Amino acid sequence: MQDVRELLHAENIEKYYGVADLRTQVLRDVSLSLRGGECVALLGPSGSGKSTLLQTLGLLQDADGGTLEIGGVPVIRDGKRCEGFEDNRGKNIGFVFQKPHLIPFLSVLDNVLVSVVLDHTPTSDERERARRLLAQLGMDALGGRMPSELSGGQQQRVAIARALFPEPRVLLADEPTAALDAVRGSEVMHLFRELAERTQIAVLVVTHDTRTLNAFHRVLKMADGELAEPTP
Amino acid sequence: MSLYLSGKDILADGTRVLVTGFGLGLLFTVVLAMGGIYRGMVEDAVAQAAVYAPHAPDEALWVVEADTHGPFAAPSRIDPSWGDRLAGVPGVKSVHAARSAALTLHVEGRLQPLLVVALAIDANAPPSGLQTSELPGIRAGDATLDRSANLPVGTRLSVGSEEVVVRQLAAGRLAPSGDPLLFVGDADFRKLARAGNAASLRDRRPPTANDTVPAFVVTASSSDLPRVEAALRKRPALRVARHAEQQAWMLEGAVEKARKQIGLFRTILAIVSAVILTLIVLQMVGSQQKEIALFRLMGARKIALFRFVFLKAAALVSVGATVAWGASQVAFPRFPRRVIVGTEDYILLVVAAFLLAAFASALAYRSALRVEASTLLAT
Numbered sequence: 001m002q003d004v005r006e007l008l009h010a011e012n013i014e015k016y017y018g019v020a021d022l023r024t025q026v027l028r029d030v031s032l033s034l035r036g037g038e039c040v041a042l043l044g045p046s047g048s049g050k051s052t053l054l055q056t057l058g059l060l061q062d063a064d065g066g067t068l069e070i071g072g073v074p075v076i077r078d079g080k081r082c083e084g085f086e087d088n089r090g091k092n093i094g095f096v097f098q099k100p101h102l103i104p105f106l107s108v109l110d111n112v113l114v115s116v117v118l119d120h121t122p123t124s125d126e127r128e129r130a131r132r133l134l135a136q137l138g139m140d141a142l143g144g145r146m147p148s149e150l151s152g153g154q155q156q157r158v159a160i161a162r163a164l165f166p167e168p169r170v171l172l173a174d175e176p177t178a179a180l181d182a183v184r185g186s187e188v189m190h191l192f193r194e195l196a197e198r199t200q201i202a203v204l205v206v207t208h209d210t211r212t213l214n215a216f217h218r219v220l221k222m223a224d225g226e227l228a229e230p231t232p
Numbered sequence: 233m234s235l236y237l238s239g240k241d242i243l244a245d246g247t248r249v250l251v252t253g254f255g256l257g258l259l260f261t262v263v264l265a266m267g268g269i270y271r272g273m274v275e276d277a278v279a280q281a282a283v284y285a286p287h288a289p290d291e292a293l294w295v296v297e298a299d300t301h302g303p304f305a306a307p308s309r310i311d312p313s314w315g316d317r318l319a320g321v322p323g324v325k326s327v328h329a330a331r332s333a334a335l336t337l338h339v340e341g342r343l344q345p346l347l348v349v350a351l352a353i354d355a356n357a358p359p360s361g362l363q364t365s366e367l368p369g370i371r372a373g374d375a376t377l378d379r380s381a382n383l384p385v386g387t388r389l390s391v392g393s394e395e396v397v398v399r400q401l402a403a404g405r406l407a408p409s410g411d412p413l414l415f416v417g418d419a420d421f422r423k424l425a426r427a428g429n430a431a432s433l434r435d436r437r438p439p440t441a442n443d444t445v446p447a448f449v450v451t452a453s454s455s456d457l458p459r460v461e462a463a464l465r466k467r468p469a470l471r472v473a474r475h476a477e478q479q480a481w482m483l484e485g486a487v488e489k490a491r492k493q494i495g496l497f498r499t500i501l502a503i504v505s506a507v508i509l510t511l512i513v514l515q516m517v518g519s520q521q522k523e524i525a526l527f528r529l530m531g532a533r534k535i536a537l538f539r540f541v542f543l544k545a546a547a548l549v550s551v552g553a554t555v556a557w558g559a560s561q562v563a564f565p566r567f568p569r570r571v572i573v574g575t576e577d578y579i580l581l582v583v584a585a586f587l588l589a590a591f592a593s594a595l596a597y598r599s600a601l602r603v604e605a606s607t608l609l610a611t
Contacts, residue, residue, distance in 0.1 A: 055606050060529060060605070060606035061606055086531060087531070089529065089531060090530060090531025091531075095529065097609050099609075101522055101526055101609055103523050103526070104244070104523075105240050105241050105243075105244030105245065106237075106240055110240065114526070114527075114530060115530045115531070117234055117236050117237045117240075118234065118237065118527055118530055118531070118532045118536060119234060119536070120234045120236070121234055121235075121236040122236075
């Protein structure tokens with residue numbers, strides 16, 4: 001019986017790069033589940049397939065095999081996209097990249113609202129919600145600034161706020177502290193945990209930094225495209 | 233993609249949009265000028281012919297030398313005595329000698345000579361295409377000169393020992409060559425032309441005119457015109473043409489080569505403008521690939537992404553079209569040639585510019601979509 005709090009469920013995910021004889025398998029029957037309120041770290045050496053797994057779970061890449069369900073709804077079945085694949089990426093999954101990739105010509109507040117401004121001019125309610133999100137991340141005074149006026153850590157917080165604004169069920173972060181110093185990196189990791197617990201979303205963070213593992217409920221390890229047994 | 237987002241993008245990139253748009257606008261201005269110069273040449277050619285034509289061109293026949301397309305497209309020489317004979321043809325209302333010659337005149341108090349196209353006017357029976365204020369007057373030595381020569385009333389113009397004095401100024405009276413027209417009495421015209429020929433022979437230049445008449449303009453009532461035309465066609469020394477036919481000869485002879493040159497130049501400029509705009513838009517989109525990749529991953533629809541690219545290109549061509557309009561208002565009246573640009577030219581420019589912007593945007597959009605968004609943002 002499926003756990004009702006299970007927001008992401010992946011089973012036997014496979015992924016190959018290259019074609020014909022040069023085909024290399026980068027994900028081998030990867031299965032994992034993420035529950036609401038849970039903050040999970042994904043560790044592994046370079047080339048182990050962490051980022052590929054994260055991008056596949058984030059629907060940024062297609063899988064070559066396996067099944068993926070988000071909120072109990074299948075989005076990948078037998079490696080094929082199901083109906084609503086693109087919509088799920090926009091609505092149910094938030095993604096934080098290694099670099100913040102903020103839009104340079106938008107203010108901090110508008111960057112948080114980018115999923116809205118793609119479609120229309122933000123309403124006052126939407127602006128208020130974005131302000132509240134920034135306040136939760138300790139950025140309430142910086143909404144009017146431009147990205148170039150922020151530090152690296154502040155920019156990454158804005159990127160997190162941007163990913164959270166559409167109220168996704170799952171937040172995926174690919175080495176979000178790679179460009180930050182240890183203190184800022186630790187702050188961001190604890191922020192993910194706090195967000196997961198407070199908003200009951202599932203958070204999966206790819207990281208190299210073993211010093212921040214105390215911020216996570218669980219740690220998953222990858223090697224050669226396979227997921228090792230979960231660490232409690 | 234909302235206007236809000238595009239507006240922010242364009243404002244943030246305002247200097248580049250303005251400067252690049254300004255450059256594009258200057259290119260557009262030259263494209264406009266090419267068309268305007270050609271139209272000015274045609275207008276001037278038609279206006280020159282219209283000096284001799286009556287207000288009702290359907291009542292006019294041009295009589296020129298047999299086997300020629302004279303007088304504007306090719307040399308045509310008819311003995312002046314034909315004037316009286318033509319007037320005697322039943323049904324003929326009036327006969328005007330259409331004499332014109334390109335002359336190089338000395339301007340009193342100035343070293344630089346003045347090139348004009350002189351037209352002979354019979355002061356007692358002036359051609360109906362001229363305004364009363366443009367008539368050179370009945371006194372010998374009086375002349376009317378187009379304002380484009382920038383000479384005041386009272387200026388003395390001479391060839392050798394022959395001299396006329398500018399008594400009136402006309403507006404918009406230019407030859408297809410762009411030179412101002414000079415209206416003088418018939419006798420003065422002959423003197424100037426003769427002196428001009430002598431000067432030409434001294435300078436080893438081809439003579440410009442002599443005592444022969446290039447063409448006669450014969451008028452008759454529209455009911456009599458076919459009869460007069462039939463009678464004149466029986467004269468083997470002459471060729472008869474309706475006004476429209478003569479105008480077509482003139483445009484083919486005097487303007488056709490210029491039309492081809494200007495048309496080719498205009499086409500090249502239009503292509504250059506298109507290539508430059510496309511490269512600019514490609515470069516702009518190329519520098520925003522990460523933003524576009526992020527929009528794609530945030531779930532932006534394809535039409536919205538295209539609109540994002542197109543609106544910036546549209547802003548560029550809007551600046552360009554505005555600059556072209558402004559520059560044409562300021563610069564074209566100062567051109568030595570007449571440049572005629574109408575509202576339809578501006579509309580055509582705007583439509584073409586926006587189509588070009590759409591084309592360049594489509595190319596840039598395709599190139600942006602070829603990039604794998606997740607790979608781009610993963611770095």
